[in-house]
Amino acid sequence: MIDRRRLLMTAAAGAGLAASGAPVPAAASQDAGAGLHALMDAIVQKQLMTSPETLTSLGLDKGAAAPMKARLDDRSAAKLEADKADFRASMTQLKALDRTAMSAQDQVYFDTLEFFGDTVLSGYEIPYGGGFFPSPYVVSQLTGSYQAIPDFLDSQHSIETREDAEAYLSRVAAFAVALDQETDRMRAEMARGAVPPDFVIDKTLTQLAALTDTPAAESVLSRSVARRAGEANIDGDWGARAAAIVAADVYPALERQAAALREARPNATHDAGVWRLPQGDAYYDFGLRYFTTSTMSADEIHQLGLDQIAELSDRADQALRRLGMTQGTVGERIAALGRDPAQLYPNTDEGKAQLLADLNAQMADMDRRLPEYFGRIPTSPVEIKRVPVTIEAGAPGGYYQSPTLDGSRPGAYYINLRDTAEWPRFTLPTLTYHEASPGHHHQIALQQERPDTPLLMKVLGFSAYSEGWGLYAEQLADEMGVYADNPAGEVGYLQSLMFRAARLVVDTGLHSKRWSREQGIRYMVDTLGDQESSIATEVERYCVWPGQACSYKVGHVRWVALREAAKARLGDRFDIKGFHDTGLNAGGVPLTVLERVINDWVAARAA
Template sequence: MIDRRRLLVSAVAGATLTGLFVPVMARAVTSDPAEAAKLNAIFDAMFKEVVATSPTAATYLGLDKGDNAAAKSKLDLPTAEYLAANEAMRRKYVAQLKAIDAGKLTGMDAVNLATVLYDSETSLIGYDRYRFGNQGSANPYLISQLGGAYRDIPDFLDTMHSIETEADAEAYLARLEQFATLLTLETGLVTADFGKGIVPPDFVIERTLTQMNASIAAAPAENGLVTSLVRRAGAKSIAGDWAGRATPIVADKIYPALKAQIALFESAKAGATHDAGCWRLPGAEGYYDFGIRSYTTTTLTGDEVHQLGLTQVAEISTRADAILKAEGMTEGTVGVRLGEMAKDPRFIYPNTDAGKQTLLDDLNAQVRAMQARLPDYFGILPKASVEIRRVPPAIEAGAPGGYYQGPSLDGSRPGAYYINLRDTAEWPKWTLPTLTYHEAIPGHHLQIAISTEAQGIPTIRKLIGFSAYSEGWALYSEQLADEMGVYDADAWGRLGYLQSLLFRAVRLVVDSGLHHKKWSREQAIRYMVDTLGDQESSVTTEVERYCVWPGQASSYKVGHTEWVRLREDAKAQLGAKFDLKGFHDVALSSGGMPLDVLKIVVGEWVAARKAA
């Protein structure tokens, strides 16, 4: 099944680049036209096959119209035949791409080949070694508090499935019917995984059940699956008994399918372990290494990740300590003092609808202020706008604090930055500017929208994301905001920036602690609370997130460290010839890629600047 999160937000990557990217001096000055044409023909075929076989991807990309309008009535259904075809498609294109002579390619052709082959070969590692979970990716549990149709499809139908015509509303009803089928198929896959011993920890099961039960708490007629259709059809004056037709589907098909999933997870509770890491899963030897390779696009070991985290935690804590002391806060550890600040009433929005709206208004003001600064630091800016949205209340209990959703390829849908407002106390005012710069601009929105709109990148690459590249850029953007001077008169805001960096450095320690050093959930929570001073409720959600995505939490700081290293190395080599706008433009307009490919792209830009 095509995983929208993997394809379009922070997809896996991780096989070694050895043999995939020919060094600059060994390549032709320009690509051989015939070899480049063969490569681009493969990319075109890959893209067309993905869109043809994944109706949800077609909708996400804004391509469920015209000749492909039939996709709008369908969902990706993980039948045995579908899963086998998806794997076969991967293997077919890996073989074709490996037959391309990389020595005859240069520039973006070489980058495109290395990047797509890297992603595809990494998927094959998953298929070859780990026949469970979200196969082909480093996600061991198909359904959890962070994934599964029960969680993803209602939001997909509400925010991605556009309703402009009667045909769109009819397609929505058809997708409701398929949603029930999808749930049943997923239940069968998870039942098989449970039979292999691939069972989430007991606390993940509890969190998942909380969200599943919330999805059936309302009467069918009041469920968002019905009200979304009724509301949007009404807004377009599309006549029809949409409530009367949608409600029986929800009541008689979707709710029973959801209740069957709930029953499956309830039955698994008694035998579930409390052990948090993927090290305990049968047949999962080396799974954390796979996660590290997948998400960080490096071959760092668990010990190396852990030590990197400890080193950076110490360095960032020292910087935060200096600001706290300068502001008169001298007693206790950095974490204790940050915790005191987080509870200070002057920094807390009221946990009311009005308070939450004020918080959203303030975020929008921060985006507007940053937008005005961007032309001084970037030569290329995206056309797509970004919207700030609240995480849907039905899933906020287990959802991350904030995340980004990219714009459609056709420009019909803007980017969106989601913030979790389950409790405004989790967002002291001094922490919010940095979150905005990370999730919106100059962070995820700038990077992903520029990549989406860039020329010279085959469309298939625009479906692939690399967490270390994108999350590393978002952290680099936080640093860049500080370098722009946004905190020159705001010591608390700068402290929020350092706390964010500290949070990601702590993730290195906790992620490797859980999956490599066999830490317990409670040990991980205590380390984060003590080091960061965060509320235990938000820390608990974070730790449980790391438990179901081995390696993903490490991608942020690993990527940030490499982005900064590449920039500083370019500065050192170029001196007066260094151009910050040029560095940003070449690295972003080349699209998402593994860190080793980014290193080569920046290296070639440096060489060109030297020659100029």
């Protein structure tokens, strides 16, 4: 999956392809387009350029923006409300523009921004979970600065000069302020009814304790600056200075946040879904629309998942039989394959290092295959890394972090190695193809590298497009023949698709059909044969990101349907490279916009 920052600011390169509609006179198109571009620039200045963390993530915290490198985002309720007011004003300006007088490219920009704006504004009507991302809880095992900032400072704040190191220390001090701002917002939203489930609070408290139980000098905040300043030959006792701030400011703020959660714990229920919250059904509708960019109802998505599980289970059954595994259910046989000692890496530092080395070898093999299927190949490299130990307990199994716009930091695909038993060998190739190439890294790096694209369109994106492409990339890898000599890997590929189909069932089960956490876990374990520990983490994730887990398969189904429709219409004129390049050039757009772009490409080739 893509990490939360990527979900917030998914890189997209705009859409310079033909859109439907009659030709627009040049003068009218220029005037309307100028208004749109001026508005997009204004949104960037109001929303993005006031976010120091976004500037660092994009590699834009240099030059005139260098002072921002010493700051963190303002997480106060006042800033959130100001952002909402600015965004509402921007959307009012957007609605006043004449879309029909825009160029084809600008119409795609307009439609993308309008969909995003309409969806976000609908979420503003609910008195909790505000902002640009559907998560009803300010702090959880997956949300909150306690979870994000240490990793952000370690992996994204570059340290090349003394000024960079000083800016790092300033951000460590600001971390305490961010924690208190979120604690205040968390208390206010819990008072409005948005209390997390008891198991979410418990895991969050466990992760907070893991931070504060670590001696300040041994914290990632202290060790990171000490290590990297040393590597850059910057004199100074940076680790000790960071540790002093951590002990005096950060740890007390973490304790205050933990205390607020402990106070709320007696009022927490074990119910997992957002249906129990005020306006919970409306909140889930918001999450589904935001993440799937579709009008599918929870019932329709639930049924899609059940249908896909039935089809994929039959395919997995045949693949397992080819391995000589005939006894038991599909889930039981996949579980047995996952317990095979030949499929397991030792749960040691050496075993984990070998796992990472094998992933890099798989990536090198894929790189050799890409030119047969794509006209454009990204120039940005991708690194394969371990999820930081400090957050691995509650973190997803794998996620992708995009490169900076200036090329100073490559893309990164993170894999959670808390327990290598969660990653049998047969499951790993598919994960790599999803997170790196031809999946997230391939798609996002191409978007960022596409020239002449407004900055807003480089950071605005949609989960159904990106995660749908990630699953499509898994299918494409199979079509490339990567499993020809790896029949167990084919089982891993089919299990991955089953996993995403099961997500449709469980996410809608939790939030619409009132399933319990345990019911969701049992369904996935029985269906997939996965480790219960990893499935529990997954199901708990769905509880705090309602709807996000549905984006994968809904997006995948649409990508495949568009390709098959193009093949049917074009016949021998269908070009797989052209299809891929067209779809990826569209950028991170809603599925409705992607469909229009692909259909126009098909019509042009047919003519």
